[in-house]
Amino acid sequence: MKNDAVLREEEGCRVRLVHLDRVNRARSEAIPEAEMERLALTFKVLGDPTRLKIFTALAGGEMCVCDLAAYLGLSESAVSHQLRRMREQALVRPRREGQVLYYALDDGHVADLLRLGLEHVRE
Amino acid sequence: MKNDAVLREEEGCRVRLVHLDRVNRARSEAIPEAEMERLALTFKVLGDPTRLKIFTALAGGEMCVCDLAAYLGLSESAVSHQLRRMREQALVRPRREGQVLYYALDDGHVADLLRLGLEHVRE
DNA sequence: TTTATACTTGAACATATGCTCAGATATAAG
C-alpha cells in the first residue's frame, strides 16, 4: 500500500499531506480540554525534584512543614509555596494539631504514580 | 504524648524545632539524586497539555509528525521540538518508513501513567 | 493583653519553558 494521505484545507489555511483517517480518529477519541488541563497540572506538580522529594518523604509517613524544610535544606516559605500547589491538585492533605500542620499523601493514586514513574526511569 | 521535637543545628546554621526522627527516616529512605532528576524530567514531560495531547493521540495508534501537527493545529517544528523531549525520556519511539517518521508510545508505562493520572483528576 | 511559634502569602528576581522563524538534514524521485 502506497499512501492514503490527502491534501487538507482548514480554516482557509493550507496544511500539509496528512493521514486524514488517523487525525480524525485522534479527534474523535480526544479528551476534553478542561480535563486535559487538570491532567497536565497534576503531572506538572509531580515534575519537579523538590516536590518529588516531598512526595517520597510523605510516602513514609506524615510530616510537618518545618520537618520538610529541614529535610530539604530549604526555607519554610519555599516548602509552603510548594505544598500549596500540591494541595491544589489534591495530591497532599494537611491535618492540623495545634499550631502544627501535618501533611500526608492525599490518596493512593499519588503513591501509584510515583511507583510507576520510578519503574519507568529504572527500566 | 506531647512532642518529641528537638532543636537541631546543622552546618553551623541554626534550624527550627523539627521532628528529628521523621527527618532522619526520610533521609534514610531517600531516592538517589540522579534517579530523582530523571523521575522529575519524566513527569515534567507529561506535564504539558500539548504533549499530553500527543500522548493520548499516540495511545490510539502511531502517527507521523505532520499528522500530529494537523491534529494539534501547531507547526511541525513545534511538534518536532516536543517529540524530541518525549524521545529523550524514552516516552515515545519513532519508526522510519521512507521520509516519514511514525511515532508510537515507547512502552506500557506511558499508557499506565496516563490512565492513573486520568483516574486521579476524575475522582 | 502581649509574646512566641508554625505556617502562609505577595512581590521580586533569575532561570526555564513553549512557540515561531529561518535554515539545515535526510530520504525519495526525476
Next chain:
DNA sequence: CTTATATCTGAGCATATGTTCAAGTATAAA
C-alpha cells in the same frame, strides 16, 4: 546531478516557574 517532501535544529522572545525576602495570619502560652 537537481528538486521535492518530511523532519530536525538553533536562535530569539514572551510567558511560566522556583526561590528568597518581608510581611501577614493562626494557634498557643504567659
